[in-house]
Amino acid sequence: MAERGKLRLGVNIDHVATVRNARGGDYPDPLRAAKLAEQAGADGITAHLREDRRHISDADIEGLMDVLSVPLNFEMAATDEMQQIALRHKPHAVCIVPERREERTTEGGLEVAREENKLAHFIAPLRDAGCRVSIFIAADRRQIEAAHRIGAQVIELHTGSYCDAHAEGRFDDRDRELAALVDMAGFADDLGLEVHAGHGLNYETVKPVAAIPQVMELNIGHFLIGEAIFLGLDPAIRKMRALVDDARADQVA
Numbered sequence: 001m002a003e004r005g006k007l008r009l010g011v012n013i014d015h016v017a018t019v020r021n022a023r024g025g026d027y028p029d030p031l032r033a034a035k036l037a038e039q040a041g042a043d044g045i046t047a048h049l050r051e052d053r054r055h056i057s058d059a060d061i062e063g064l065m066d067v068l069s070v071p072l073n074f075e076m077a078a079t080d081e082m083q084q085i086a087l088r089h090k091p092h093a094v095c096i097v098p099e100r101r102e103e104r105t106t107e108g109g110l111e112v113a114r115e116e117n118k119l120a121h122f123i124a125p126l127r128d129a130g131c132r133v134s135i136f137i138a139a140d141r142r143q144i145e146a147a148h149r150i151g152a153q154v155i156e157l158h159t160g161s162y163c164d165a166h167a168e169g170r171f172d173d174r175d176r177e178l179a180a181l182v183d184m185a186g187f188a189d190d191l192g193l194e195v196h197a198g199h200g201l202n203y204e205t206v207k208p209v210a211a212i213p214q215v216m217e218l219n220i221g222h223f224l225i226g227e228a229i230f231l232g233l234d235p236a237i238r239k240m241r242a243l244v245d246d247a248r249a250d251q252v253a
């Protein structure tokens with residue numbers, strides 16, 4: 001069982017790069033956002049280098065490795081190209097995500113159970129290089145067991161369905177999705193996996209996930225970058241930090 005501590009907040013800066021790339025220049029700079037996020041209380045920075053480089057670039061990853069004082073969680077698809085990039089930089093953590101060119105965002109969790117051998121071979125060198133290997137998966141017992149068998153140290157539970165159900169007012173579905181996250185966080189923790197969660201979280205949806213005692217880290221991006229337009233990045237992150245800390249304190253109390 002993972003040792004419980006403060007819930008870590010990882011801030012995903014991909015969409016600072018999305019805005020930058022809309023004009024093709026170098027403003028706004030994701031590295032500046034990452035440093036600001038650190039000062040606002042982020043425990044880590046997450047960046048997804050997609051195969052099509054639609055937001056984060058190779059140079060961004062290089063820059064993040066140079067400037068960050070907090071750990072980098074490098075999200076990537078299970079491709080040879082990404083494996084080589086990860087092995088060159090050796091970030092603190094590597095999160096393996098499914099990637100489809102036509103999707104707008106990472107729509108579902110990775111299919112680990114069907115790709116077990118391939119993924120076991122894929123992550124072994126990353127582990128050997130000292131990266132913590134995380135697998136982004138649905139709250140599904142079969143996928144969690146497979147992630148454990150292939151030697152991942154961490155799973156990140158996909159919270160997208162829970163958040164979508166909330167946004168669409170399907171509250172029974174939302175509560176069912178949350179119950180699955182709670183159950184599967186406990187199941188994964190019993191197997192010795194460290195449990196993270198993320199995708200689609202906002203101020204309305206974060207607290208019940210932050211209150212799951214086995215969840216050690218949340219990764220949040222799109223909402224925070226959007227909210228930065230209205231509040232500024234620093235206050236947007238501080239507000240999220242406070243909600244997360246409150247949920248954790250309530251759960252301990």
Ligand code: PXP
Nearest residue numbers: 106136198199200219220221222
């Ligand atoms: N965790 C993982 C593994 C992701 O792929 C993403 C999206 O890139 C996030 C968390 C953050 O999701 P969002 O941007 O919706 O907060």
